Amino acid sequence: AQRVTQPEKLLSVFKGAPVELKCNYSYSGSPELFWYVQYSRQRLQLLLRHISRESIKGFTADLNKGETSFHLKKPFAQEEDSAMYYCALSDQGAQKLVFGQGTRLTINP
C-alpha cells in the first residue's frame, strides 16, 4: 500500500537557518512525489513536483529512491516560510494523491 510519512509534526528554526522537512514513502512502483504548502487559513498550494526538478521560493527537493525519501530543503529560512507543509505521492500515471500528516514549520525571528 502507498504510504507517506512525515516524522515531524512540528519544526521550528530561526530565520536565516537551513530548513529540512522530512518525507519518507513506501511504494513498490514508480511514484510521483509532490510538496504542498498551506499558509495560515489558506488553500493548499502546489509547491514542488519531483518530475520538474525546479526550485520554488528557494525550496528544493530531491527524490532518493534508495532511501525512499523526498525531503524538502531551503538553505536560508525566511519568516514568510512559516506554514503547514504536506508531502504527497501518486502512482505514476494516476491522479489520486496520498498525503502525509503534514509538518508545521515555524520560522522564528
Added chain:
Amino acid sequence: DAGVIQSPRHEVTEMGQEVTLRCKPISGHNSLFWYRQTMMRGLELLIYFNNNVPIDDSGMPEDRFSAKMPNASFSTLKIQPSEPRDSAVYFCASSSLPGTGQFFGPGTRLTVL
C-alpha cells in the same frame, strides 16, 4: 482562470440539518477530489471523480455523506443529517494530466452545533 471555486466559504448549522457544499473545478480539468481536513486526522480524501464518474469513494465516512458530479463544471458534497463531528474544513481539488498535481479550492469551513 479563477482557480477552483467553492461555496459557501463558511457554514454554521445545527445538528440534524442537511448541508450542501459546492465546487467548480478549473475548466478543462477532468478529475475532481473532495477532502476533509481536521486537526486530529489531517487531510483525508473522501471521494474522487474522473470525467464526472465516481472512481473511489472509500474515504466517505458514512452513508450520511454523498457526492455528485452532474457535469464537468460542478460537484456537490452533501451531508444529511449533519453531526458535530462533521465539523471540519472541506476542500475540493481538480487536476488534468497525471503528474501535474492537484489544484485546491479555498475550502468550506463547516461548523455543526
